[in-house]
Amino acid sequence: MAGKTLYDKLWDAHVVRADPDGTTLLYIDRHLVHEVTSPQAFEGLKLTGRQPWRRESMVAMADHNTPTDPGFTTIADPVSRLQVETLDANARGLNLRYFPIGDKRRGIVHVVGPEQGATLPGMTIVCGDSHTSTHGAFAALAFGIGTSEVEHVMATQCLIQKKAKSMLVRVDGQLGPGVTAKDIILAIIGKIGTAGGTGYAIEFGGPAIQALSMEGRMTICNMAIEAGARAGMVAVDDTTIQYVQGRPSAPQGALWERAAAAWRELQSDADAVFDQVVPLDAAMIKPQVTWGTSPEMVTSVDGNVPDPAREADPVKRQSMEQALRYMGLQPNTPMTQIKLDRVFIGSCTNGRIEDLRAAAAVIKGRKVAASLKQALVVPGSGLVKQQAESEGLDRIFTEAGFEWREQGCSMCLAMNADRLLAGEHCASTSNRNFEGRQGVGGRTHLVSPAMAAVAALAGHFVDVRTF
């Protein structure tokens, strides 16, 4: 019999019961909660007179709607404010582990979970947020759910699931200088498409993945959903164990030894069989930039905006034309000629300390292009912000002309006041370039933090490798 994949192991360990047709009651260890997708679930719980099954499993904080103005005290938009206040009331009312506004541990749930050790290897982790896949970097089975499922997990600590197919994306070789985790995942999405992983759980493996830090692995797993896969994951190794050790919610003492030994098993067996294997050569990956309105509409920085006239598939051609119209781009334009209005460094994809370090390293002693209307740095959490400040990164950014903000989702989805105006082009380290994502009519180009930084200096895209 073939060995087990990491996904098999995680799945099997969480089956409460399974029907012959594969319908499974899956136990959930950790439930992250934010203000946008939870109010209706809390309400549902109340209406049915149910209590949370295991309140310690929940960790709550507001991130999507929160302002990023330095030292803000109130939320100006009354609708946003009500949503944050609703979470506040629910979290306090049920006595949940909660990081309110003003707590420096607050931040984007997907940055805070790992930071606090609330994300541990071997866990099942859910959140009413598609980028929950991020936590798979810790060899956890982590995926986004809708609000009905949020209520279901609150009430039962379980989800009704069917097992997905398994895919191994194996990245061999070594990345070139200036090429990052973000470029790997954009290249993967460019290759398999935004529906390429639909119905699969993806394990990312191979030497180039093993060489990444936890931050890099989180960037990759974060965007598994952009490849269509609800869950992405990476096997446990020393990098994982070292990251987790000493975190507030990580086990300690004798329990730590026991846990770490168990976690070492969290890898696919050598003879495990995947439903699909996608190989990539890291050495071939160049810095990536998206040109369209879907993350699969991506090319390398030394490439050109593609020409729909050369696309044979009529459906694809139509969506390319639609995307170029929206983006205001002409076919065959070199990517480096795309002029930018704003630059955004942050989000759960690239708002961690390593991302800020990478951007600051490029910026140090230089100035943001005069043609730029705004360059924003928004740390992923209060602790990332504090760490960056202790390293003096905030000064590097502000001296260059960047704005240094409070933590949160910010311009990743523009639910707060940070947004693009219609027609503006933005180099963004976030994960989605959908129409209107960063503001109505806004034009998003997804890039790595270092690529966003050089673009901010030049006012257009530049190949960070030649910088």
Place this chain on the structure above:
Amino acid sequence: MTPFTQLDGLVVPVDRANVDTDAIIPKQFLKSIKRTGFGDFLFDEWRYHDHGEPGMDCANRPRRTEFTLNQPRYQGATILLGRENFGCGSSREHAVWALEEYGIRCMIAPSFADIFFSNSFKSGLLPIPLATETVDRLLREVEATPGYRLLVDLAAQTVKTPSGETFSFDVDPFRKECLLNGWDDIGLTLHHAEEIRAYEAQRRQDAPWLFV
């Protein structure tokens, strides 16, 4: 939840691939703490010329007449015909709530994004994946035939066209059962409360660090 058995419905086409949940219900509407009030804002940016905000009265907003949902012939549609990867992007169930409130009960497309797909069932909506060629044909027929309807029979797992042609589709047996009966998942799961407790007790022994 309202049971879903048979649906004889007018069809509206949304002929685009990768329709994401931001397009289905733009993010400004996610600030609501309610489950209702989204129907008028379904596909807001494609439907109206101006920018929609929660609480707006949509009756007099300038409409984009080229968008199918605004065309008189598609008013009252309950079946939406889309392209591949329908519902990709964020996990927001508001997308399903907006479709439901607008009146859609069934979506047909070559493929759906996973989270959107499972969210649909929770509100009693049926997503039906059909082969790309079939969807292509249906799209052509819908455009050529005002008043085009389809008959969806969940028990038989079939979609029937006006000319009598029938396509069968796959649906997960458990989801089907729940839809046909209008069952609510939480109630079903709580029937297994003892098993959940037993699992939990064992896990606390084997991996106590998970219970923090």
